[in-house]
Amino acid sequence: MSARLSTVALSLLLAACAATPPSFTYTPLPPQPEAASGYQDKPGWATRQYAVAAANPLATDAGRQVLAAGGSALDAAIAVQMVLGLVEPQSSGIGGGAFLLYYDGKQVSAWDGRETAPAAADETLFLGADGKPMAFNDAVVGGRSVGVPGVVAMLEQAHREQGKLPWRELFQPAIRLAEQGFAISPRLHTLLKADAFLKQDPVAAAYFYQASGEPYPVGHQLRNQPYADVLRQIAARGSKALLQGTVAEAIVAKVQGHAANPGKLALADLAGYRPKKRDALCSDYRAASRDYRLCGFPPPSSGAIAIGQILGILNQTPAAGLPLQQGADGKPLPSPQWLHLYSEASRLAFADRAKYVGDPDFVSPPGGSWHTMLAPGYLAARAKLIGDNSMKTAQPGQPGAMPLALGIAAAQPEYGTSHISIVDADGHALSMTTTIEAQFGARQMVNPSGKGAGGFLLNNELTDFNFAPNDASGLPTANRVQPGKRPRSSMSPTLVFDKASGQLLISGGSPGGALIIHYTAKTLYGMLNWGLNAQQAINLPNFGATGAPTLLEEKRFPADTVQWLQTHGHEVRETDMTSGLQAIGRTADGYFGGADPRREGVVMGE
Missing domain, CATH: 1.10.246 (Serum Albumin; Chain A, Domain 1)
Incomplete structure (x- = not known):
């Protein structure tokens, strides 16, 4: 071969290598002792290069392994979310939605994967025959409260811009854990035992509960082949596998076919869902003689x-x-x-x-x-x-x-959610709060194949709308139900920057319904005003009004x-006041992360 041909061949080989993305192979985390569902002091975790904070050790470890393989913070969040949907199904999953803030080293983007109301829904959705608002649980349980799930489509769109690893590889951890089994955690067991509605759904009952009606015990190995099957389809075909075809048909059948409380979700609603990329809502804040830039999610979040x-x-x-x-x-x-x-x-x-505050496309x-x-x-x-x-x-x-x-909306319950904070080796960061709203959402589990026990839970996000469309004076409320509208949220994913240098300082957020706002504000105030590290700020007692x-x-x-x-x-x-705070703060040597002692989260990294 001539020298010139050898050079050309070498150049082509190098180019091919450069175009090949890093590969990711998942190794399950060995069994870990878990705290009881209650309060356990946590030390906080120092890392130098990158960090992942999530609500369950299996989910955190999946994100850590993605970062170790060269993935971006966005890649890691996808792996974390899919595992959370398996091991923490009471809080989030592919049947729900999320708000994601992403910092790419230059600017902050706000990715809106919030659920939407069906086209057939209107402002009377949660009014009874007497014209009065329904009781909250009467509205939640069943198909009426289910909005179009948006988290998968949102993550897919964000991955096109910020992903480094192939989309399909990021589903490995959740698929493997679903097929091989994971140990039921104390918190999941506690919530299963306390919930009065989930076992009324035969699909959920067959998966979570024994023949006696008692939930499986802590440590029981739970397998979910139907969930793994759906994830394989999403890994191969993207969000279309969830929002169109047989899985979408199963979702609609579940929602519309509920005997006592059917919903209005249709196949066209699922196929027509589009995530939105919004401008982050940033404002200046001064604390302890230093100027900061606080970036959070704009409406429909109120956080x-x-x-x-x-x-x-x-x-x-x-x-x-x-x-x-x-x-x-x-x-x-x-x-x-x-x-x-x-x-x-x-x-x-x-x-x-x-x-x-309401959906800015309507208000x-x-x-x-x-x-x-x-x-x-x-x-x-x-x-x-x-x-x-x-x-x-x-x-x-x-x-x-x-x-x-605009009318003044009456207060009503808000629940649910989980939070993920990640900083990768490039200094890119995300803060993502993800939800199916109440614990176990609408208490409706979808198993598209009908084979085996398991599947995924649907959200009850529409109950985040105001049940009464008008206030006492007759004025319409900003957050009333309207077709295609996104309900107002309290989710508060937050990124904090030094105003002078632009350096990222904090990624944080929490679950907790309307109290998310207080939990997150407490942590920010503790870190910025009182000089606490992430864990110390999270540990402070909760409060609010x-x-x-x-x-x-x-x-x-x-x-x-x-x-x-x-x-x-x-x-x-x-x-x-059971917060589930996760936060990562910058230090002189890298990062220091904290996880809420009130839940099962941990921080991992290198």
């Missing part, structure tokens, strides 16, 4: 707006001068004076949320921009409404020049804190 308002209002109060106190157990906790200011700021933010923001709700002048005016005693109930403000003819009561995490605050708040007009309610 970034509410968190930005709470933190911005607090900056207009004496809150910054109130340090953490030390509890009787030696652990830090907020002072009652600080909790008063935080709760009042929260009431103001939630009042605005109830009036203004115009006040003043033509959602940033009017975060404007420093507006927040300063709102802060002046905070006095020495609790206002108990707040009224919405007027952030735009012209008032909007969405309406009149001031909520405190049960058995985490001393009696004198409760008494002080009550003396200052607060209706204090101590309750179980």
Whole structure:
């Protein structure tokens, strides 16, 4: 062979090698001891190159292995999500939706995989024959509450832009675990035992429960061949395998065929679903003499707006001068004076949320921009409404020049979700909150083949719409049900940057329904204002206010804190506030990640 031909051949070989993406082979994590479903102190985890934080060790490890194989943060999130849908089915899965923030080293993108209302749905969807809103569980259980699932289509679209490993390889971990089996965790067992509705679905009952009606015990090896079969189809054909064809037909049959509470979802709704790429909602925040840029998800999420308002209002109060106190157990906790200011700021933010926030394709923001709700002048005016005693109930403000003819939505329950934070070896990062809404969603499991036990659960996301389309004065609410609309969410995936350098500092978020906003705000405030690391900030007791009561995490605050708040007009309610925070913070040597001691999450990396 001539020298010239040899050179050409070598060049072609090198080019072919360069075009070949890195390969990924999954090795299951060895069995690990798991904590009881409750509270267990966690140390936090330091890494140097990359980190994954997710709600279950098997899911975290799947993401870690993807990063170790050269995958991107987005690649890792796909593997994590598919495993979570198997091992943490109560919270998220392919039958649900997600909001994903992605930082590619230059800019932040917001990928909207939120579910949509069927074309046949209207604002009377959750009204009974008497014209009054249905009871919440009556609306949830069955087909009525099921929206078009969006997480798979969203991840597929984002992968086209940010993926490094082949799409099909990212399903290996979940497929292998589904076929070989995984141990039922304490948390999954606890929720299965407590749920009154899931076993009413024969497909779910055959998979999760024994013949006696009791859930399988902790440690039982659960296999899900039907889920593996669906994942194989998605791995080969993309989201079309879920939203068209036999799987879509099975979803629609399940929704429309529910005997007591059928839904309106149709094949055309599934085939017509499109994820949206939106602009992230970023705002400035100053803490401890340093300027930050907080980036969150825009509407239909209310998270970034509410968190930005709470933190911005607090900056207009004496809150910054109130340090953490030390509890009787030696652990830090907020002072009652600080909790008063935080709760009042929260009431103001939630009042605005109830009036203004909805799907931006259906609702115009006040003043033509959602940033009017975060404007420093507006927040300063709102802060002046905070006095020495609790206002108990707040009224919405007027952030735009012209008032909007929108009603004020009544409060109603919100549940569910899981959170994933990842930073890869290139410094690219994501924060993704994913959900099927209530625990086990609509309590409807789909097994497309009808063979074997298992499948995947459907969301009840439509119950995130306001059940009553109008308020007491007859004005329409921003978050009423409309065909094709995306329900308002509290999911708050967040990325924090140093404003001066643009350096990524934090990825974080949490499950928890409307309280997601408080859990995430608590963690951000702890890290940015009080100088805590991710784990220390997550460990702080939970608190918040969405309406009149001031909520405190049960058995985490001393009696004198409760008494002080009550003396200052607060209706204090101590309750179980089970956050599921995951956060990764930058350090001088790499990263330090934290996972919520209230759940089973861990952080892994190199």
